[in-house]
Amino acid sequence: MNDLLSKLNPEQLSAVQTTEGYVRVMAGAGTGKTKALTARYCYLVSELGISPANILTVTFTNRAANEMKARMRSILGDADLGFISTIHAFCTRFLKEEIHHLGYPKNFIILDTEDEREMLQRIFADMKITLRDTTMQRTIDQVLEAKKFTPGYISGFIQISAEELQQCIEKEKDKNNEIFLRYLYEQKKNYGLDFNDLINFTLYILENFPDAREKWEKRIEYVMVDEFQDVSEKQYKIARILSGKHKNLFIVGDSDQTIYSWRGSHVRLFLDFDKKYPSAKTIVLTENYRSTPQILRMSNELISHNVLRFPKELNAVRPNGAKPLYFHSKSPKDETEWIADSIQTLVKQGAVLSDIAVLYRSHFLSRGVEEILIQRKIPYRVLSGVSFYERREIKDVVAYLRMLTTQDDIAFLRTINVPSRKIGKKKIQFLKEYANANRISLWNALLENQDSAVFKGTNIQNYIHAINTTKKSIADKKLDDILDEVLDLSGYTEFIRMDADQDRLDNIAEFKQNAELAAKDPDENLETFLSRVALYGNLDKEERKNAVKLLSIHAAKGLEFRFVFVTGLEEGVFPSAQIETAEEMEEERRIAYVAFTRAKERLFLSENEGGGSANLSKFPSRFIFDAGEHNLEFVRPLPDDLKKKALQHIQQDTERLELLQNLLFVGDRIRHAVFGEGTILEIDAKNSSYVIQFDKLETTRNLQFTAKFERL
Numbered sequence: 001m002n003d004l005l006s007k008l009n010p011e012q013l014s015a016v017q018t019t020e021g022y023v024r025v026m027a028g029a030g031t032g033k034t035k036a037l038t039a040r041y042c043y044l045v046s047e048l049g050i051s052p053a054n055i056l057t058v059t060f061t062n063r064a065a066n067e068m069k070a071r072m073r074s075i076l077g078d079a080d081l082g083f084i085s086t087i088h089a090f091c092t093r094f095l096k097e098e099i100h101h102l103g104y105p106k107n108f109i110i111l112d113t114e115d116e117r118e119m120l121q122r123i124f125a126d127m128k129i130t131l132r133d134t135t136m137q138r139t140i141d142q143v144l145e146a147k148k149f150t151p152g153y154i155s156g157f158i159q160i161s162a163e164e165l166q167q168c169i170e171k172e173k174d175k176n177n178e179i180f181l182r183y184l185y186e187q188k189k190n191y192g193l194d195f196n197d198l199i200n201f202t203l204y205i206l207e208n209f210p211d212a213r214e215k216w217e218k219r220i221e222y223v224m225v226d227e228f229q230d231v232s233e234k235q236y237k238i239a240r241i242l243s244g245k246h247k248n249l250f251i252v253g254d255s256d257q258t259i260y261s262w263r264g265s266h267v268r269l270f271l272d273f274d275k276k277y278p279s280a281k282t283i284v285l286t287e288n289y290r291s292t293p294q295i296l297r298m299s300n301e302l303i304s305h306n307v308l309r310f311p312k313e314l315n316a317v318r319p320n321g322a323k324p325l326y327f328h329s330k331s332p333k334d335e336t337e338w339i340a341d342s343i344q345t346l347v348k349q350g351a352v353l354s355d356i357a358v359l360y361r362s363h364f365l366s367r368g369v370e371e372i373l374i375q376r377k378i379p380y381r382v383l384s385g386v387s388f389y390e391r392r393e394i395k396d397v398v399a400y401l402r403m404l405t406t407q408d409d410i411a412f413l414r415t416i417n418v419p420s421r422k423i424g425k426k427k428i429q430f431l432k433e434y435a436n437a438n439r440i441s442l443w444n445a446l447l448e449n450q451d452s453a454v455f456k457g458t459n460i461q462n463y464i465h466a467i468n469t470t471k472k473s474i475a476d477k478k479l480d481d482i483l484d485e486v487l488d489l490s491g492y493t494e495f496i497r498m499d500a501d502q503d504r505l506d507n508i509a510e511f512k513q514n515a516e517l518a519a520k521d522p523d524e525n526l527e528t529f530l531s532r533v534a535l536y537g538n539l540d541k542e543e544r545k546n547a548v549k550l551l552s553i554h555a556a557k558g559l560e561f562r563f564v565f566v567t568g569l570e571e572g573v574f575p576s577a578q579i580e581t582a583e584e585m586e587e588e589r590r591i592a593y594v595a596f597t598r599a600k601e602r603l604f605l606s607e608n609e610g611g612g613s614a615n616l617s618k619f620p621s622r623f624i625f626d627a628g629e630h631n632l633e634f635v636r637p638l639p640d641d642l643k644k645k646a647l648q649h650i651q652q653d654t655e656r657l658e659l660l661q662n663l664l665f666v667g668d669r670i671r672h673a674v675f676g677e678g679t680i681l682e683i684d685a686k687n688s689s690y691v692i693q694f695d696k697l698e699t700t701r702n703l704q705f706t707a708k709f710e711r712l
């Protein structure tokens with residue numbers, strides 16, 4: 001133990017030894033927060049003799065919980081470390097003991113996101129809901145998530161019986177309410193709890209059953225919350241209640257690394273901790289052990305542009321290194337080639353591939369990097385999610401293209417029932433038998449049997465029509481138009497929109513852009529394009545240890561690498577085009593901060609003029625300028641004209657965001673000097689205007705955000 005403590009700096013030591021009361025540790029990136037938390041746990045158990053059964057340690061991911069448990073085991077030996085867990089795992093354990101209060105059995109079911117989607121799909125089918133009504137993602141965001149956040153939701157849900165729910169469903173007129181009620185009915189019938197409800201139920205029991213609360217308050221003598229910057233308000237509330245008796249609540253994190261606001265976290269929870277608990281002690285860790293002074297300097301400068309933060313300057317312990325290298329390029333190809341060149345140079349200089357990580361804001365950006373690494377035979381692993389060409393929607397799209405050329409059975413089986421055309425197993429079996437007997441492909445088997453009674457009531461005509469029509473125009477059309485045509489006619493475009501998963505839409509948009517680029521090359525046609533793509537899809541799947549790591553910035557949270565590349569630093573990509581308020585822009589800047597501070601020795605930043613979707617601007621990201629040009633080494637200078645335009649664009653966009661910050665809301669009443677009183681019906685953020693219905697006018701008016709009117 002002494003050995004463990006002797007390695008800590010005075011602030012870390014204070015975080016470890018201040019065991020009693022409310023303690024907030026503001027730990028800058030790379031300042032050894034994980035080390036301090038582990039040492040604190042050890043200190044509580046080994047030095048103070050507290051039992052692990054009385055210490056709750058909440059981690060952000062299962063991975064973090066497992067890592068911490070492994071470290072603890074190596075120090076403490078065998079002990080029940082069950083209370084080192086994610087909040088969801090803790091809630092599950094809590095509910096196993098306490099859910100009987102609500103009349104639920106101990107073996108309730110946990111519904112994961114896939115289960116949630118499947119349930120919704122069944123509900124959509126029962127209600128005959130189509131794309132015209134809503135989409136899957138919209139329903140999840142606006143119906144399930146939103147309604148589960150409303151104040152009375154949980155008590156209502158707990159108190160109502162399945163039968164009463166059934167009656168409510170029958171009476172319900174509003175479609176969204178009906179979807180929600182049906183979802184709750186399914187949950188109730190199966191005793192199923194989704195991730196939101198694991199939290200909701202725990203909180204409900206803690207707040208409404210004093211016996212249960214007292215038992216747990218007594219049991220949990222110390223509460224420690226890691227990565228506090230990303231916990232939601234409800235999770236925080238659970239921690240607060242559990243620490244209500246012993247009053248030992250320790251929170252650690254970095255408010256500059258809050259990147260999960262979309263899941264309900266908020267920088268303010270961390271910043272206002274001392275207002276909630278005036279006796280709270282705040283310890284700030286600023287000695288950074290991870291990065292060179294050069295990497296820190298530019299990261300410090302970047303984050304200093306945020307207003308909502310706890311100001312702190314990190315100091316580097318490591319010796320000097322080189323300035324972060326910034327590469328501006330003309331095209332996506334130039335950018336990825338530069339990345340591959342730089343990786344090869346690093347390897348020549350003695351780096352191993354697994355020391356190198358390529359980080360990106362959105363998954364679709366992995367495509368270009370993956371392609372060049374494959375071409376150069378540089379092994380890599382996609383750590384967050386699936387490689388680009390292995391993604392379901394990309395495989396579907398490629399299969400549709402193959403139905404225009406090879407019409408092979410694999411492409412056929414992948415596309416025939418996506419979207420659903422009522423072709424089940426039996427019909428496929430019929431086609432397989434027919435094709436085998438006649439030694440023809442499944443596609444030809446379908447063509448020969450299209451009028452057979454077997455296919456009555458199915459939608460194969462639409463499939464056949466889509467393929468045949470598009471096929472006819474291959475010779476006259478551009479690659480990207482062919483792609484659009486077959487996806488539109490086959491109903492695939494509508495199908496994927498229905499899913500409305502932004503990642504999938506982005507991936508398809510990226511694939512289309514690739515096709516668009518290929519279309520400009522006179523040597524490229526559908527067949528050459530497909531064989532090139534096939535190469536990327538058929539990688540050997542061996543688990544490679546010595547490989548470059550590709551991952552999203554969100555997945556890189558908490559990790560560190562000797563060499564870090566951040567790609568796609570363009571306005572509209574990073575920061576994303578979807579940012580609509582100054583506060584959201586601060587979150588985006590924190591994401592950049594997390595990315596930059598992952599690097600230990602050298603940071604490589606890049607962007608290109610030809611990136612992003614067609615309708616986005618192609619300027620270098622504001623984060624390059626925020627980080628301070630003097631802190632960067634430019635591989636080549638930015639063209640003056642481009643820089644001027646980029647700064648102008650950034651200035652205008654900043655003004656737009658500031659305006660949006662002071663925005664009025666839908667439903668607000670206003671008075672205009674000429675039109676009189678009216679109600680805001682819509683906010684058109686893209687055009688910076690309100691759609692207003694004035695009481696004395698028949699039709700609506702679009703007024704600029706800057707227009708003069710007063711709020712009533």
Ligand SMILES: Nc1ncnc2c1ncn2[C@@H]1O[C@H](COP(=O)(O)OP(=O)(O)OP(=O)(O)O)[C@@H](O)[C@H]1O
Nearest residue numbers: 007008009029030031032033034035289290558559
């Ligand atoms: N007192 C110390 N002396 C030497 N090295 C340290 C010390 N504390 C931490 N380190 C090293 O600094 C690096 C960063 O530590 P750690 O991963 O715990 O940081 P962190 O605060 O969790 O970072 P982030 O929040 O950015 O993910 C690790 O390599 C760790 O071993």
